[in-house]
Amino acid sequence: MTRFDLPVEELHRFGPDVAEPDDFDRFWAQTIAEARDAGGRVTVTDVDVPLRAVEARELTFPGFAGDPVRAWYLRPAGVATDLPAVVEFLGYGGGRGMPQQRLTWAAAGFAHIVMDTRGQAAADTADPHGSDPSVPGFLTRGIGEPATYYYRRVFTDGVRCVDAVRGLEGIDRSAVAVAGGSQGGGIALAVAGLRHDLVAAIVDYPFLCHFRRAVGMTGREPYQEVARYLAIHRDRTDAVFRTLSYFDGVNFAARATAPALFSVGLQDPVCPPSTVFAAYNAYAASVKEMVTFEFNEHEGGGAGHWPRQAGFLEEQLASAARADRKRDIPVLAAPGQ
Template identity: 35%
Template structure:
């Protein structure tokens, strides 16, 4: 798959991370008794990210003594993060992050859905996903401030947009992320995906280009900085990718392409007659085994 990779791709992201490092993280973990249980403690989390936007999330951790491996749970395009008590019961310090634009993190940034994918899409410096990707990185930094978290065991998992964030976070934090599981990865092969499908969210690009046909080259150049296929070679941790072969939201061709671009230890699961669910019914047992194996959680 032909994806434009800007010559200054790595420099762009190095500069981005250096710039956000100047923003104090100011992490806040507020214990929420009414959402906690006898075996899981739940915290309402907030921290500062790109351009000072305050990001929220839910953190759930076993009450038994740590250290526990951290599992970052990153959300889909429209879905809101849920309290990850089920993952905490498996032995993880689980953090479900709500990047900018999600309901609990939209005070200063709210392009809407549809809208996020094409928000400032012709300028990589202000494109919505620059801050969005950084929000996931800062989520890892926030959870690593917790004393019960084992900093050597950090995993990332999500599907669709969460699959994209799994890939980008692993690539941007190669010395931190120990493994990642990405289902039906979105934001891989932006331009080709918009040609292969007329489903949302990629249809947002088609709609934008119908209104601005002279912007196609600008869009292609800009999204090159955000394409998961361009991030993939920078990943060092073991990765699991799983896709549905009849996915009409994130075309399976793009899942194959991002997996092929990875140079790390990797595994690909494909499911016939499955769409954007990426074979969830069958895949999750393997996802859980993959994460547990790499993060040292007993099953």
């Protein structure tokens, strides 16, 4: 595919005016508080898989409305110390798969939590909440109102997953990172904007960013779901984009504080580079990096990018450890005091 978006030098300066509702923070504070108040049990059970170097467990935690959400909890075998954790969110239509498909982070010495995405085709977690009529897919489910929108539940699940992980035995609660690509990158970005206790965020070619531009720019799925919906419901354009403004990754990015590593393929027709850069340029943390892949589409950097992700996370863990040591140094009184 030929490049169709802005030149890279313009991408780095791209700072669009993205709609942000006045009650954005109140909406999300209330949503998360209600989910926490709903209660529910966190359970961890062993999984019978023939892995020797990695321990596999199933984590079930209460997500939106206390609904049970499933995840894998993987860690290097025989390691009793508290480990830094990577909470991974998944791409559109996918699910957590099988433990043997998710070994990389645990093999590198991290605890790895892989959250299911409720209701999606390959998931093991149901979405028990109905919605108004929508076109096939997930992007228009409940889109009539922010309170009923599908991604309100998914983003809340992401926040509650980190809540659960921080309470697990064997986790260093000061060293929890979030990660994901495409839809998973959008979820990671939302979680990074909704909490300020993360050591890092790894955000690859995120979906769910700058909806107004994406829906009008690309004819590819899943953004095309919104275009098809509005082609039928011609009088709902303003209401639809008002709902989407509560879920736009650009608005979450503006509230994020965790150091972040972004990436994007400059020929990506699914999540156009300018929508990714809109979130990156708005990202509020003082430490952030963008990696671009000039000739790649939605696959981004693929497996070849993982060593850079692991290196970035190690850098942030080391930086956090140095900051902790500095805080622990006693302040000595000046001579004569």
